[in-house]
Amino acid sequence: MNHVTLTEIPRIYTGIAEWAACSIYIAILKKKFHGAYLIIIMSIALFLQCFTQLVVGMFPKSLWIFGMLLAIGMMLLYFYFCCDLNWMNAGYYCVRSFILAEFAASLEWQLYYYIVQSTNNNHILLNGLVLFLVYGTVFFVIYLLERKHMYLQQERTTIRELIFVIVVGGTVFFVSNLSFVYANTPFSSQITREIFNIRTLVDFSGLTILYAYHILRREMQAKYDLDAMRNILQSQYAIYRKSGESIDIINRKYHDLKHQIAVLRSEEDSQKRQAFLDEMESEIKMYEAQNKTGNSVVDTILTSKSITCQKHNIELTCVVDGKLLNFMHVMDICTILGNALDNAIECEIQIEEQEKRLIHVEVLSKKDFIVLRFENYFEGKLEFEDNLPATTKPNKEYHGYGIKSIQYTAKKYNGWATINKRENWFELTVVIPANKE
Template structure:
């Protein structure tokens, strides 16, 4: 190690690494909270500090392995406290390590500038540490919080994790090269020069990781928007196809009416009339079914109802479709199409056909338009944020149907809620009525 100036105190480094983890834990969705979080965080700080102090005087050959162990402890700290995958924990651990290196280096550079070659008063040294750590970590927290989703997840993949690891490793290697040897083109020979190199390299490394993080977030948002747009388009296409099919069915039933009139003129009136009465009752039942007062909703419900009949699902609906007359056609397709598709998809998994039940209701309540979708549900409902946890293998494509419903409802200043009660899953849409 370079002997021109004292190294950063290991306790300062441990505190920087711990605070860097706290920054990301405070932003991400947490698994621990309250006293459990405080207790575990306190234990993590003690373990991190003891480890770095104990390994301070080890030969230089153990320096890199010791840093890897320190990063491993940061990984465990973040992973245990946050409800994220190991890949995501690794991604944020690398970011936290680079942040810790930057803050610790910057603070020590200012310290060395103020008291170079002089003994500092311990109180002033602690005040400088608290002020700089507090200020810089707060700024980093503000920057990071802007680009973390509300649910605290980015769906980091292995490729993105390894890209971050490579960047972090390169930053650590170049920033600490002068501490190992001065005989390279990237090393410094004087104390202030070495500190400048380390701080600037760490700052550049964090800037690269921050820009990469923003890019990942923008790609995620773009992917979600594209997926929701595809869902919107698919729902609207289904509506157009269903409309054509329903029109053909209506024409067919109209022809049947004419056939009935012709048949009534025939002989054998008793049997013929009984048969014809039965046909008329069926026609009336069809005509009365899904006549809500809104043609778009009628078409969607008729299409879904036919599919449900084919698959042994009982779909019932009590709706005043006139309440939707001011709503855009695509928005009606999005809300009802996605909600019914999700309900139908789940009911298909229920073995007992008698329990395959879906109910839709549309009404007004206390100045709100209420749309409620209910379907029979077995098991416990687990939520991830405000969305049900998926059972699909590809979790990265989970929830876009509900997200598109929520996005559409927000256009009308409404809200979406999901819940579970007495073996019924419930999706409620509340939209304030226009005065």
């Protein structure tokens, strides 16, 4: 191996680095395939990435940029095909993987060049050993670091964020490889070791910048999600307070009506009026019985949602022991019951046949757990986005925060929430360990 070839990283090594960099992110992200299918796809991707690099190596220097874009395009397709990502998110991780691959390949070849120059040993086994140790160490460390700051659900990459990582990645790649393409510039070097140092250190700086930016994005997104859930919680609590005031007025009106009915019954009335008054009294008794659960907060929420259901011809049935929730904070009860019933009512309103508009609520005790189950009739196919039911709302930016706030509140009490669909029924179940105090 002569001096010229020793200063250039073999194309197949670059292809392996690019494939490995993509693969560690794919291992963390939500994937479309698993098991044997994923292994087959990753093996095919390794072959295609190395083949692409070998073909690009045959291009003239004037097509160097085009060749690199072609290799990056293969990485982008690898991400998009294997992971449950849109093109924006795939592009974001593609740029980060590309800089990681550049750093790993540069570091490995710089160390190998140093060993060869120091020992005059250029054996193929030495080459393979350095490749295995450096790639294995770099990618394993990055995997451990990235796993701590990876989104469990699909993140939202904006155009501005994607442009930023592309600019940073492009700048890092251009500066790190400047001396290989244009030797006669104020920022280039013609000394081999200096070229290696520039390339490796610039790639490492770019890798660090993108990693720090990713952590910042993660923290900002977590803060945004938490603020959104807090706003939903506050809004549910505000609705509860407002509903409580309205229901107090309704209670007084119902109380007055009972006295009015008693007066009317003492008079001589027609059978039609008598039947009408009987119906009014029956509705009052049903109202009173339905909202005496043993917890005033639960009573207020159920009464408020019952009125909403009546307006939209939705049949709401409840089997609720409100006393089981007495240990919970008022705002937490509002979050779970309010969001769950709002989602169910929103679904039922879209059903054209009014006799199918059905909602059933249960709050009961099972062994050492409190189970809150919300069921509503559902038509159509249930699709999921980020483990949440797909929204039909035009503004999808705030999709899923109602369910997320329920999950967050359940977790606060060491519980959990699950979503299930059986036949034509959508079911949301919240399980919370019972308070034994």
